[in-house]
Amino acid sequence: MSLAIHWFRRDLRLTDNSALYAATQASSQVLPVYILSQWTNDHRWTGPIRQEFLCKCLAELDRSLRSAGSQLIIRKGNALDELEKLVRETGASSIYTNRDPDPFGQHTEKDLASLASKLGITLHLFKDTALHERDEVLTGAGTSFRIFTPYSRAWGKLPKPTPLPTVTRLQPPSVASLPLPTLAYWNLASSGATLPEAGEKPAQKRLSQFLDRSALYYAQRRDLPAEEGTSRISQDLRFGLLSIRSVYREAIARMPSATLEQRRSLQTFVNELCWREFYFQVLWRWPHVLEHEFSEPFRGMPWVSDPHAFKQWTSGQTGFPIVDAGMRQLTQTGFMHNRVRMIVAMFLTKDLHIDWREGERWFMQHLLDGEIASNNGGWQWSAGTGTDAAPYFRIQNPWTQTERYDPEAAYIKRWIPEVAAVPAKRLTAPPTPGIRLAPNYPLPILDHSRERDASLAAYKQHLGR
Ligand SMILES: Cc1cc2nc3c(=O)[nH]c(=O)nc-3n(C[C@H](O)[C@H](O)[C@H](O)COP(=O)(O)OP(=O)(O)OC[C@H]3O[C@@H](n4cnc5c(N)ncnc54)[C@H](O)[C@@H]3O)c2cc1C
Incomplete structure (x- = not known):
């Protein structure tokens, strides 16, 4: 035996x-x-x-x-x-x-x-964990891709592994187990956050519901944080409640019966799965990204240390409603919408000039889907220091981002009850100087245009441009 x-x-x-x-x-x-x-x-x-x-x-x-x-x-x-x-x-x-x-x-x-x-x-x-891992996706010269788009083209051409049967029968174990753990084991107290249902069955249900509904409009709605427009399976992939092979197969299986527009949406979803594998590959090939900027010229940037401002950011008290809504969603649920992750990350690095590593760590401590590779990739992208990074000079304006992606301020109002009665148009533009949006909601802690200019000057000086 x-x-x-x-x-x-x-x-x-x-x-x-x-x-x-x-x-x-x-x-x-x-x-x-x-x-x-x-x-x-x-x-x-x-x-x-x-x-x-x-x-x-x-x-x-x-x-x-x-x-x-x-x-x-x-x-x-x-x-x-x-x-x-x-x-x-x-x-x-x-x-x-x-x-x-x-x-x-x-x-x-x-x-x-x-x-x-x-x-x-x-x-x-x-x-x-991945459809393609490590050095399975390589350039024609046999090197690792440093940029997403050519990586995704090569990734898309590779045959994909098929799902395996479920294990349904095992022999009784021959040794005793310790009790199942509680949070006390790690000396932690409950976060009080509302968590999704755990286990593989609820995860499969989340996937099916998404593929039956929102996946068909994913390309149009995935950037709108007020909508249920994305799959919400990131924690299921993180903990392996879902197999990536099954997720991929099920998404592809929906394509033949979908309209052209729906197929585009399903393909956009598959492209996001590819981003996940791209960042796995980056971390595998260049593990030093956990300490250093991927892009060498950005190493040694003069980041600011400002514990007070960092606290305002983490507690959702910056006076920038879209930033505060995201940071509060994170602490209350362990999740933050992808579009808002980019906004808050750029705000920390380019408006507050704080080191992306501080934000990266905060996210790892609070995200239910905290995934070292994707989180590092997302932070370096936002800071302009990563592989496919947003160029350092492209600095998102939190107000125009709100106007574009949360025009009715529905997302903002969900997470910031203090401003629930404020008309949407006042939440999507800088407030009149000195006038609060609501008595118990702070004034913006900074002037975005001024900090944007300061950020550009600091990046240029560091790069010697
Ligand atoms: C600063 C920053 C930090 C991030 N940290 C993490 C993290 O710790 N863990 C994590 O899983 N994702 C992270 N992301 C990527 C993305 O925000 C989440 O994967 C997504 O919001 C999860 O929601 P969803 O499952 O509804 O995604 P969907 O839009 O439904 O996407 C499907 C799946 O694709 C993958 N995916 C989607 N977008 C990305 C992306 N940009 N990079 C890598 N994989 C992606 C995820 O596994 C996701 O579950 C981060 C992004 C940024 C900008």
């Missing part, structure tokens, strides 16, 4: 799971394991929102595994130590796991390979 350990990481599902499925095909018994991270006092890169959702996902995964005849085996501590103990306890002859797109996970995989050879067992690593 052969026993394999399946180590769940960011693939918290039984449906279309590469490593788990392969483990069941090759072994007579599979032990499903999740190892809780060790860091219980270091919350620089995560926060209660994602950890709370993780607890719920693990509980749902355990429920699914029990329906399949097994249960989730929880361990805590250093992943390699725990896996070694499990191999010795159970006599497992192999470990299966899906590859992680982040440098930290990749580092662990290298150490795990050494451990496997020390223990004389086999390690099986699988592609699962």
Whole structure:
């Protein structure tokens, strides 16, 4: 009898799971394991929102595994130590796991390979997080793409992997589990945020509902934050409640019966999935982007340190309604609309002149979909320092952005109750100097045109132009 350990990481599902499925095909018994991270006092890169959702996902995964005849085996501590103990306890002859797109996970995989050879067992690593990973998408010269559009063309031409069967039956586990975690394990208190339903079934429902409705108008509505115009599956991809293969296949399957316009929308959606993989590739190829600007000339920019202004930004008290609405949506729900993410990120870097890394960290602490690669890509894009970055001189004006994307101020009013009674046109243009929009809502903390000029001057001076 052969026993394999399946180590769940960011693939918290039984449906279309590469490593788990392969483990069941090759072994007579599979032990499903999740190892809780060790860091219980270091919350620089995560926060209660994602950890709370993780607890719920693990509980749902355990429920699914029990329906399949097994249960989730929880361990805590250093992943390699725990896996070694499990191999010795159970006599497992192999470990299966899906590859992680982040440098930290990749580092662990290298150490795990050494451990496997020390223990004389086999390690099986699988592609699962992306349709195309690492160096699968290359230029004609065999190098990695630095720019999205040619990358997406090459990505689009590659054959896509097909979904795998769901694992429905497993043997009962031979070892005991620790209890499922609560937030207390990480010394965190609840964020109080309203979270989406966790688990693979609710995630599949979100995907189907989107593909049946909003996906058909995605190209027209995806930039309007007041609308339910996007899929809202980013946390499901982040935690692996959905398989990217299934998401892609289901989107493509809608195309033959769609009108030309609807097909364009579905294609735009697929293009966003490609952005996700582009940023995975950037992080894999140039992991230093986590510390430095992707674009070398921008390294060493004189960013401002201003804790007071940073606090006004994080708490949604800048007096710029679209910025404040976004920052409040983030803390109350763990989500922020993509268009608004760009606006608040440009505001932090180009109006407040604060280092993009501070914003990047805040987002990682508060986003439910916090994804190191996409978040870094989004921040560097907004700061003008990234791969496909908005050129440094293109500085979005928060007022004109509001006029274009939230003309009725419906999004703003949803998140800033203080201004609910203010006519929309007063929320889409700078207020008369000294006149508040509402008694308990702040005046703008800065003059956008002045800060825009200051930003341009700083970038030009740094670049020697
Ligand atoms: C400053 C900034 C930070 C960001 N941080 C993150 C992050 O931590 N995690 C994250 O998943 N996305 C991030 N994004 C990208 C994007 O905002 C979210 O993926 C999107 O808002 C999620 O909502 P949705 O699922 O409804 O997206 P949809 O519009 O329905 O898109 C479908 C999927 O495509 C992917 N996607 C869409 N847009 C992008 C993009 N620009 N870059 C990479 N992938 C994309 C996501 O997986 C998303 O779920 C960031 C963008 C910016 C500008």
